[in-house]
Amino acid sequence: MGGASPEHQVSLASGRGIAKAVEILGHTAIPLVIDAKGNWVDGQHEAIEILQACDVTVPALHGEGGEDGTLQGFLNQLKVPYVGSGVAASAVGLDKHLTKAVLKAHGIAVTPGVTLSGPDLTDTEAAMQTIKAAGLDFPVFVKPGNGGSSYGVTRATDLASLAQAIADAADVDPHVLVEREMVGREIDLAVLQFPDGHVDTAPALEIHSDPSQPFFNATAKYDSTATRFVVPAPLDPALAERLRRTAIEVFEVLGCEGLARVDFFVPADGEPVVNEINTFPGFTPASQFPRMWAAAGMSYADVVDTLLRTAAANG
Structure with a gap:
C-alpha cells in the first residue's frame, strides 16, 4: 500500500482496511508500505523475501506505479499469486x-474525447484545433491520460481555462485527454x-x-x-x-x-x-x-x- 502516485493516502487507507479484514478472516496480514517517493519502507530485498513467503499478495495501490501493471509484473517475476488484474489489463x-x-x-x-500530446500541450490554439477536429466544443473535461481520484482533472469553458487545465493535467501525465461534458x-x-x-x-x-x-x-x-x-x-x-x-x-x-x-x-x-x-x-x-x-x-x-x-x- 502507499506508492508514489497522488493517490498515496487513499491507498494507505485501502490497505489498512484490507489488512484489518484479513485479520478478521483469521489470516496473518503483513503490511508492506511503499513511500511517496516509490521506496519500499522495509527495504526492497526484505520485501521480496516477505512476498515470496506469502500465499497471496494484495496490491492495494491506486494509480501509476501500482495499478498500471508495474507492480503486477514484479509479482509475476517473483511467482507470487496476487489479487486483481494482470499486467496487460492493469x-x-x-x-x-x-x-x-x-x-x-x-x-x-x-465518452467522446481526444488525446493531446507534444506541441498541443503548450500551444492552446493548436490544441483547440485538435479538439474541434474531434467534434468537441466547450465545456470540456481535461484530465491526465493516466491517473485516478480526479487529480489533475479540470472543467474548461474557454481558451484561458483550457490552457490552465492542459498544464495541470500535463503535470501528472504527458498525455492529456479532453472529453465532452456529459x-x-x-x-x-x-x-x-x-x-x-x-x-x-x-x-x-x-x-x-x-x-x-x-x-x-x-x-x-x-x-x-x-x-x-x-x-x-x-x-x-x-x-x-x-x-x-x-x-x-x-x-x-x-x-x-x-x-x-x-x-x-x-x-x-x-x-x-x-x-x-x-x-x-x-x-x-x-x-x-x-x-x-x-x-x-x-x-x-x-x-x-x-x-x-x-x-x-x-x-
Missing part, C-alpha cells in the same frame, strides 16, 4: 486513451470474480456529488459530507440489466481479473457511455466498491475473502 485500464480505444473497437460506447446521471458498477471463475456485479450505485463543487472532484470524493452515494441506484430494470451486461463485457474485453469498478454516464436523452474503469478501485470501508457489495449482502470481509480465494485459485 496497464490498459489505467490508460484512459487505450481503454477507450479498445472498448470502441469492440462496439462499446465511451450531462446526466453518474452510475458505478462493481464487478467481482469468484473462485469458480464466474463474474457478477453488485447493485448499481448512483453518485450525487457535492453541489458546491464544480464536479465529482477529489474534494467531493474524499472531503465532503454533502456528496451522497445511493445504492441500489433507482434504475429501470431494463437499464439496470443493460449496465450490468456492459460492465461485465468491459471487464472481459479488457482481460480483467478479480475486481473492477466500471463508471458510466447515463444522459437523460441518450445512450449510456462508459467513462472509465478502475482495476483496483478505492477500497476503504466507505468506498463505492464495498458499498455496492454490501447492498448485495456481502460484508467488507466477505468481499476480501472472495478476492483472496479467487487469487489463490488463479495463482
Whole structure:
C-alpha cells in the first residue's frame, strides 16, 4: 500500500482496511508500505523475501506505479499469486486513451474525447484545433491520460481555462485527454470474480456529488459530507440489466481479473457511455466498491475473502 502516485493516502487507507479484514478472516496480514517517493519502507530485498513467503499478495495501490501493471509484473517475476488484474489489463485500464480505444473497437460506447500530446500541450490554439477536429466544443473535461481520484482533472469553458487545465493535467501525465461534458446521471458498477471463475456485479450505485463543487472532484470524493452515494441506484430494470451486461463485457474485453469498478454516464436523452474503469478501485470501508457489495449482502470481509480465494485459485 502507499506508492508514489497522488493517490498515496487513499491507498494507505485501502490497505489498512484490507489488512484489518484479513485479520478478521483469521489470516496473518503483513503490511508492506511503499513511500511517496516509490521506496519500499522495509527495504526492497526484505520485501521480496516477505512476498515470496506469502500465499497471496494484495496490491492495494491506486494509480501509476501500482495499478498500471508495474507492480503486477514484479509479482509475476517473483511467482507470487496476487489479487486483481494482470499486467496487460492493469496497464490498459489505467490508460484512459487505450481503454477507450479498445472498448470502441469492440462496439462499446465511451465518452467522446481526444488525446493531446507534444506541441498541443503548450500551444492552446493548436490544441483547440485538435479538439474541434474531434467534434468537441466547450465545456470540456481535461484530465491526465493516466491517473485516478480526479487529480489533475479540470472543467474548461474557454481558451484561458483550457490552457490552465492542459498544464495541470500535463503535470501528472504527458498525455492529456479532453472529453465532452456529459450531462446526466453518474452510475458505478462493481464487478467481482469468484473462485469458480464466474463474474457478477453488485447493485448499481448512483453518485450525487457535492453541489458546491464544480464536479465529482477529489474534494467531493474524499472531503465532503454533502456528496451522497445511493445504492441500489433507482434504475429501470431494463437499464439496470443493460449496465450490468456492459460492465461485465468491459471487464472481459479488457482481460480483467478479480475486481473492477466500471463508471458510466447515463444522459437523460441518450445512450449510456462508459467513462472509465478502475482495476483496483478505492477500497476503504466507505468506498463505492464495498458499498455496492454490501447492498448485495456481502460484508467488507466477505468481499476480501472472495478476492483472496479467487487469487489463490488463479495463482
